[in-house]
Amino acid sequence: MGPLLFQRLSRLSADSILGVMAKYRADSSPLKVDLGVGVYRDLSGNTPVLDCVRRAEREVLAAQTTKSYVAAAGREEFNGAVEELVLGSAHAARRGRRARTVQSPGGCGALRLGAELIRAAAPGVTVHISDPTWGNHTPLLGSSGLRLERYPYYDTAANQLRFEAMLERLERAADGDVVLIHACCHNPTGADLAPAQWQVLAELLVRRRLVPFLDLAYQGFAVDLDADAAGVRLIASQVPEALIAVSFSKNLGLYRERVGALIAISESEAGADASLSHVLQIARSIYSMPPDHGAAIAAHIFANPALKGEWLEELAAMRTRIADMRALLARQLREATGDGTFDFIRAQRGMFSLLGVSAQAVERLRDEHHIYMMSDSRMNLAGIMPDNVNYVAESIAAERFG
Numbered sequence: 001m002g003p004l005l006f007q008r009l010s011r012l013s014a015d016s017i018l019g020v021m022a023k024y025r026a027d028s029s030p031l032k033v034d035l036g037v038g039v040y041r042d043l044s045g046n047t048p049v050l051d052c053v054r055r056a057e058r059e060v061l062a063a064q065t066t067k068s069y070v071a072a073a074g075r076e077e078f079n080g081a082v083e084e085l086v087l088g089s090a091h092a093a094r095r096g097r098r099a100r101t102v103q104s105p106g107g108c109g110a111l112r113l114g115a116e117l118i119r120a121a122a123p124g125v126t127v128h129i130s131d132p133t134w135g136n137h138t139p140l141l142g143s144s145g146l147r148l149e150r151y152p153y154y155d156t157a158a159n160q161l162r163f164e165a166m167l168e169r170l171e172r173a174a175d176g177d178v179v180l181i182h183a184c185c186h187n188p189t190g191a192d193l194a195p196a197q198w199q200v201l202a203e204l205l206v207r208r209r210l211v212p213f214l215d216l217a218y219q220g221f222a223v224d225l226d227a228d229a230a231g232v233r234l235i236a237s238q239v240p241e242a243l244i245a246v247s248f249s250k251n252l253g254l255y256r257e258r259v260g261a262l263i264a265i266s267e268s269e270a271g272a273d274a275s276l277s278h279v280l281q282i283a284r285s286i287y288s289m290p291p292d293h294g295a296a297i298a299a300h301i302f303a304n305p306a307l308k309g310e311w312l313e314e315l316a317a318m319r320t321r322i323a324d325m326r327a328l329l330a331r332q333l334r335e336a337t338g339d340g341t342f343d344f345i346r347a348q349r350g351m352f353s354l355l356g357v358s359a360q361a362v363e364r365l366r367d368e369h370h371i372y373m374m375s376d377s378r379m380n381l382a383g384i385m386p387d388n389v390n391y392v393a394e395s396i397a398a399e400r401f402g
Ligand SMILES: Cc1ncc(COP(=O)(O)O)c(C=O)c1O
Pocket: 038, 105, 106, 107, 108, 109, 134, 182, 187, 215, 216, 217, 247, 248, 249, 255, 259, 260
């Protein structure tokens, strides 16, 4: 007789972010600084429940009369409001009734739904992802059996975009391939396309018949809700087909409630209905129905002008804090190093930047200085506080050539 079923499995190594988190927790030094985990932190180091969420949650619970199922597509009013937030009220794809939106368990759920939809339509298609990209893109998209390839995106030595190399690579993609694009606040680099570059990219996608899969996980974290969706809106107004994975984990702080959506844009109304029918079948085959609680809170906030106003203020406060910490860290690094090597941190957007130092330097920062970041030197700027920024800057200055 052979081994039992689970005896055939060998233990997998821990996800690198989980490894960093475990080491941070085990470190008893009062100096320790967590720049690893990808969640927002306020000045007290907390990842707070937003006030607008607390209020909406109370109102939602008070009005709730049943816990019965909603639908595989989730809440209709949530889906409509998400489409408007992402595409704007008068977008051509919405006017032409070519967009269909399905509530998903977080942005990850939307990415996976999108990957399965692509596979249902064309299993041989390649998805081009940026080099570097968020670590979860590979398992989320690759596990559905799609082939993944990387396009150059960011030069970690020069700390800048590789836009020409990106275009050059995408020119050679096969007809009908998919291109995964970070809509704003690129994770892990913090480097986004400029408006003119979005336009050039849109023209290439149209001409080469490539399908954009836009990942919008940080709307409102760079400039504001509209400006951060400008690239998505521009591309979606020019291509016949697009997918958009939306997450409200960060901008509403609803991480564990799993609130997201997949928007699928097709070239015709009938095509949109066909895509929707597949997305719903895929959702039913994976998890049946999305969780409701977080989406009910989000929909209540989107529909209530006072709550929405409160949200916009809280979102602006999160954004300002991150921008302030970027400026402060860049200034302290200039002082500590005596040069402008790290000035790029100030102008980048969203929570992440790649420090651009070696894996050994990252290890020494962790082991000698108790400063924890990802091994590719991704740091979360929301882990910087006015009272640790000096220590972080001096430690980086001491180890940067390590
Ligand atoms: C680039 C990117 N896409 C999508 C997500 C989706 O996150 P969630 O599934 O928690 O909504 C994240 C979260 O870290 C992200 O960084």
